[in-house]
Amino acid sequence: MLEKTGRLLRDLKLLALPYWQSEERWTSGALLTVIVSMNLGLVYLNVLFNDWNRLFYNALQEKNVAAFTHQFIRFGVLAAIFLVLAVYRLYLRQMLQIRWRHWLTRHYVAEWLGNGSLYRLQLTGHDKTDNPDQRISEDIDGFIGQTLVLSLGLLESVVNLASFVGILWGLSGSLTIFGITVPGYMVWVAVVYALLGTWLIHLFGRPLITLNFQQQKFEADFRFSLVRLRENAEGVALYGGEEQESRSLMDRFSHVVGNWWSIMRRQKRLTWISSGYGQVAVVFPFIVAAPRYFRGVIELGGLMQTASAFGQVQSSLSWFVDAYSSLAELKATVDRLTGFRRALTDATELLAPGVTRSNSPDRDMVIEDLDIWRPDGTELIRGLHLHLVEGARLLITGPSGSGKSTLFRAIAGLWPFSRGKVLLPTAPVLFLPQKPYIPIASLRAAVTYPNDPKAHADDEIRAALTDCDLSALADRLDEENHWAQQLSPGEQQRLAFARALLSKPRWLFLDEATSALDEAAEVGLYRLVLDRLPEVSLISIAHRRTLEQFHDQRLVFRRTSMVPRTRPRTPR
Numbered sequence: 001m002l003e004k005t006g007r008l009l010r011d012l013k014l015l016a017l018p019y020w021q022s023e024e025r026w027t028s029g030a031l032l033t034v035i036v037s038m039n040l041g042l043v044y045l046n047v048l049f050n051d052w053n054r055l056f057y058n059a060l061q062e063k064n065v066a067a068f069t070h071q072f073i074r075f076g077v078l079a080a081i082f083l084v085l086a087v088y089r090l091y092l093r094q095m096l097q098i099r100w101r102h103w104l105t106r107h108y109v110a111e112w113l114g115n116g117s118l119y120r121l122q123l124t125g126h127d128k129t130d131n132p133d134q135r136i137s138e139d140i141d142g143f144i145g146q147t148l149v150l151s152l153g154l155l156e157s158v159v160n161l162a163s164f165v166g167i168l169w170g171l172s173g174s175l176t177i178f179g180i181t182v183p184g185y186m187v188w189v190a191v192v193y194a195l196l197g198t199w200l201i202h203l204f205g206r207p208l209i210t211l212n213f214q215q216q217k218f219e220a221d222f223r224f225s226l227v228r229l230r231e232n233a234e235g236v237a238l239y240g241g242e243e244q245e246s247r248s249l250m251d252r253f254s255h256v257v258g259n260w261w262s263i264m265r266r267q268k269r270l271t272w273i274s275s276g277y278g279q280v281a282v283v284f285p286f287i288v289a290a291p292r293y294f295r296g297v298i299e300l301g302g303l304m305q306t307a308s309a310f311g312q313v314q315s316s317l318s319w320f321v322d323a324y325s326s327l328a329e330l331k332a333t334v335d336r337l338t339g340f341r342r343a344l345t346d347a348t349e350l351l352a353p354g355v356t357r358s359n360s361p362d363r364d365m366v367i368e369d370l371d372i373w374r375p376d377g378t379e380l381i382r383g384l385h386l387h388l389v390e391g392a393r394l395l396i397t398g399p400s401g402s403g404k405s406t407l408f409r410a411i412a413g414l415w416p417f418s419r420g421k422v423l424l425p426t427a428p429v430l431f432l433p434q435k436p437y438i439p440i441a442s443l444r445a446a447v448t449y450p451n452d453p454k455a456h457a458d459d460e461i462r463a464a465l466t467d468c469d470l471s472a473l474a475d476r477l478d479e480e481n482h483w484a485q486q487l488s489p490g491e492q493q494r495l496a497f498a499r500a501l502l503s504k505p506r507w508l509f510l511d512e513a514t515s516a517l518d519e520a521a522e523v524g525l526y527r528l529v530l531d532r533l534p535e536v537s538l539i540s541i542a543h544r545r546t547l548e549q550f551h552d553q554r555l556v557f558r559r560t561s562m563v564p565r566t567r568p569r570t571p572r
Contacts, residue, residue, distance in 0.1 A: 008331055011338045015104075015143060024103055031096045038089040039152060043159045045082050050167065050308045052078065058301030093148055100144045108136050111344050119414050120347040123375055131220035135340040139216070139333050146330040150323055161316035168309040171302065173292060186310055189288055194317030197277045201321045205270045205328060211263045213332035218255040225252050231485065267325075274321060281318075285310035357413050360423040363390035365507065365537070370420030372403055372410055380406055386555070390425065390506070394539045395547060398557025404541045405434075405511050412509075427506030432513040436496035438484045444477040447498055456502050464498040467528055469521070489516035497525050501532055508533070510540040519546050526550045 020028070052075060059067035112118055112132060121132070169184035229236065229245055236245055285307040293303045315322075360366060367386040373379045380403030388394060396404050409415035411422055412431060438446050444453045447461055462474040470491065484492065493516050500508060508529070514522040523546055529536065530550060540547060548554075 008334060011334045012147065014341075015334065015337055016147065018107070019100055019103055022103060024099060028096055028099055031092055031099075035089055035092050035096065035152065036155065038085050038092070039156045040159060041085050042082065042089070043156060043163055045078060045085070046160065046312060047163050047167070048078055050164070050305055050312065053308045054301035054305035056301070057304040058299055061300040093152070097144050097148055100148075101141055104140050104144065105136060108140065108340075111341075112136070115347075117344050117347045120416060121343060123347075123416065131217070131224055132340060134216070134220040134223075135336055138220075139336050139340075142329065142333045143337055146326055146333065150326055150330060153323060154319055157316040157319040160312055164309050164312040164316070168306070168313050171298075171306040171309055172289075173297065186285070186288055186306065187313065190310055190314040190317060193281070193284065194314055194321070197273070197318055197321045200273045200277070201270065201324045204273055205266070205324045207266050208263065208270070208325065208328040209331045211259060211266060212329050213335055215256070215259050215263060216332060216336060218252070218259055222249070222252045222256055225249055233485075270325070274324075277318070277321060281311065281314055285314075355410050355413065355415075355418045356421045358421075358423055360425045363425045363427060363506075364388060364423075365392075365425060366421075366423040367411070368421040368423075370407075370410065370418065370422070372406055372415065372418045374406075375417055384420070388537065388539070388553075390427075390537055391535060392537050392539070392553065393551040394553045394555060395551035396539065396541045396555045396557065397543065402557035404557050408509055408511050408541070425507065428503065429507045429509070430500055430503055430505035431509045432496045432500060432511065434512040434515055435489070436492050436499075436513075438487070438492060438495065440480070440482050440484075442478055442480045443473060443483065446483050447477075447495060448502055449499065451503060460502065461498075464501045465495075467501065467532075468494040468498045468525065470494050470498065490521070493517060494521075494525070497529065500529060504533060505536065507537045508539070510538070510542075512541050512543070514542070519544060522546065 019025075052071060055067070056071040056075070058064075059071055112121075165187055168190070169187050172184045172186035174181050174183045174185060225248070229249070236242060286303070289298070289303055289306045289310070292298050293300070298306065320327075355370065365386075365388045367384055370381060370384040370386075371379070372381040372384075384407075396407070398404055406415055408431060410418045410420075411424070437449070439449055441449075442453070444458070444461060447465065448456055458477055461477060465471065465474045483495075487495065493513055496513060514525055517525070522544065526547060527550075530538070538551065540551060
């Protein structure tokens with residue numbers, strides 16, 4: 001128990017400390033100071049309400065109308081102040097929460113997208129990298145909200161306990177049991193009552209931590225499957241795979257339902273304990289203090305004040321009981337975030353690219369002694385040496401699975417299972433994959449991706465689209481859409497070529513970038529690129545012989561070996 005608590009506190013520190021040491025620390029520190037001050041103000045008001053109980057109920061017992069009226073007005077003033085503090089404490093806490101979430105989300109996104117982690121996480125096989133979208137969108141929000149609520153609640157309980165334990169001690173008097181006098185006996189009764197409740201709650205609620213962790217995972221898996229199905233609707237429909245997808249979705253959803261039933265059953269047992277504990281706490285102080293009232297030692301107001309003070313002490317000591325479900329959710333959330341963070345570290349450090357990439361002293365690209373293998377250790381390329389001068393036109397061919405695309409990944413610094421040396425020119429480089437990425441954005445942003453759309457005039461973008469036979473899109477630059485679903489595979493590849501015309505790279509790597517087009521369209525796009533970018537160095541992966549006319553060198557891959565060869569340059 002102590003070990004797990006210590007690990008949770010260390011993980012909380014790991015996640016929270018960077019924000020409170022960041023450039024936000026002064027503003028957020030001031031916000032937190034005001035929130036804590038309001039918490040202390042509310043505790044002080046509770047002390048005043050406790051004293052009000054004594055005076056108000058004594059006035060009722062004595063049938064003193066003037067004192068009753070005075071206490072009624074006093075209650076109105078205290079309640080108004082309490083209301084203002086409660087409202088603005090919540091408002092400022094939410095303000096701090098969104099500032100913290102914005103900062104932490106920005107840093108997690110930067111880590112996820114930086115150092116090649118976005119791609120490498122797919123290669124690690126790490127068991128803690130499922131659904132990074134949920135970790136960033138939901139878990140960060142849950143972590144911050146739960147941390148603020150629980151930490152501020154704990155602080156309030158500690159201050160409340162310090163404020164009321166002395167009051168309860170003084171009101172309790174002493175109790176003699178078997179000849180032993182126990183001073184402040186109601187304080188000890190409250191301590192024993194809270195400890196018993198805490199033990200029972202932990203005993204019955206401990207499995208909720210694991211169940212909540214699993215529930216978050218199952219929910220995210222189910223949601224991801226729905227999104228993936230939506231984005232592949234055409235392929236599923238063409239295969240007639242709706243029934244299979246339905247079974248797959250409901251199978252995933254069965255995990256959600258099954259785990260939820262487990263949470264329900266465990267929560268039911270926990271609610272029996274917590275609700276029973278809370279209900280008994282309402283009358284328990286009256287039962288314990290009633291003998292002194294009936295002996296005439298205290299008046300009705302004293303009884304009510306004692307019960308109120310007992311309730312505050314017992315409630316403060318029972319913070320763990322009341323917060324257990326939230327703590328279980330926080331523990332699951334912290335485990336997912338720290339697991340994701342460790343996975344990002346693994347992707348950056350453990351799978352750092354073996355290829356040494358550096359700037360070429362001239363405008364050429366040089367590959368020296370390059371070895372590439374699959375994640376399972378199967379060798380793809382051994383000892384590749386390649387020197388391409390500026391303006392080179394290299395065609396790479398070979399059967400699928402022989403390592404052609406993986407070579408591009410290694411050159412780009414994405415493939416960690418490699419070693420060797422790659423010297424790249426400092427000139428602009430662009431890679432066009434077989435399936436281009438198209439963001440959900442305006443058409444202008446989709447065509448110019450990843451560059452700033454403002455870097456290109458609208459007429460320039462329209463001209464590029466028209467040249468790539470996408471003139472029907474030329475007047476839709478401001479339209480925002482899911483273009484990957486709106487455009488056919490061939491149109492998507494045409495759009496990628498329009499990007500190349502706009503970005504004007506000096507080195508262009510094409511990985512079967514025209515595979516969805518017919519031969520005539522493929523030849524037309526290659527001629528267009530070489531006409532508009534006559535100085536470009538072109539490295540292509542392709543299967544069709546029609547593209548040989550645009551290249552003067554060939555690199556032929558075999559499944560077990562690779563045979564490079566060159567032939568005289570052909571006119572372009």
